[in-house]
Amino acid sequence: MPNLLVRWVHLSVDGRTCPRCSETGKELEKAVETLGKTLSPLGIKVVFEEVEIARKEFDRNPLRSNEIWLNGKLLEEWLGGRKTQTPCCDVCGDEECRAVEIEGQLHEVVTADLIVKAGLVAASEMVNAGKSCCSGQTYCCG
Numbered sequence: 056m057p058n059l060l061v062r063w064v065h066l067s068v069d070g071r072t073c074p075r076c077s078e079t080g081k082e083l084e085k086a087v088e089t090l091g092k093t094l095s096p097l098g099i100k101v102v103f104e105e106v107e108i109a110r111k112e113f114d115r116n117p118l119r120s121n122e123i124w125l126n127g128k129l130l131e132e133w134l135g136g137r138k139t140q141t142p143c144c145d146v147c148g149d150e151e152c153r154a155v156e157i158e159g160q161l162h163e164v165v166t167a168d169l170i171v172k173a174g175l176v177a178a179s180e181m182v183n184a185g186k187s188c189c190s191g192q193t194y195c196c197g
């Protein structure tokens with residue numbers, strides 16, 4: 056069974072993160088459950104991986120925090136969006152944190168529906184990659 060790997064990277068300071076990442080984490084739980092139920096009949100297993108980054112790494116690159124990767128590609132790439140940044144909170148200090156813009160709409164918290172949509176696009180690519188040149192044809196010359 057092929058895997059759809061959902062990897063979430065976020066800041067963790069003494070077990071705490073910012074409200075934006077915390078809410079995204081809750082949305083991820085819902086999305087991973089939905090994707091698991093949806094993709095299981097297609098033979099695709101959803102695997103979730105959480106990666107916590109320390110304050111030092113965050114300070115070097117604040118836009119690493121709250122990244123969502125699906126099969127090695129960022130969520131915004133699957134959805135034709137882009138990363139951006141906006142002010143956050145005291146946990147993040149003076150740094151502006153990652154947000155994504157999808158179809159002209161800014162998302163500081165990445166919602167379950169966006170994660171599911173990106174997951175379905177990624178899964179569609181997985182399914183299509185497994186098709187032969189003769190898929191969908193009554194007669195195959197191969």
